[in-house]
Amino acid sequence: xxxxxxxxxxxxxxxxxxxxxxxxxxxxxxxxxxxxxxxxxxxxxxxxxxxxxxxxxxxxxxx
Numbered sequence: 885x886x887x888x889x890x891x892x893x894x895x896x897x898x899x900x901x902x903x904x905x906x907x908x909x910x911x912x913x914x915x916x917x918x919x920x921x922x923x924x925x926x927x928x929x930x931x932x933x934x935x936x937x938x939x940x941x942x943x944x945x946x947x
Contacts, residue, residue, distance in 0.1 A: 885909065885916075885933065898947050908945055914938035 889905045909916055914936040922929035 885930070888916075892945065896947055900945070905945070908941060912938060912941045915941060 885906050886902070888909065889900055889902060892905070893900055910933075915938040916933040917936045919932045919934055921932045923932055
């Protein structure tokens with residue numbers, strides 16, 4: 885999810901709140917689907933997601 889947020893931040897040139905971004909993206913049905921796998925690194929393991937069938941967030945993320 886941090887990689888998706890980084891793309892939004894790079895395109896918009898603005899910093900987004902990680903918790904709000906995660907809640908918005910995972911709360912929109914069909915935008916992302918969990919893979920059931922995690923990426924391990926430092927700290928808590930990160931859940932991995934696939935792109936879902938939805939092509940937009942409703943309501944959209946605002947800057």
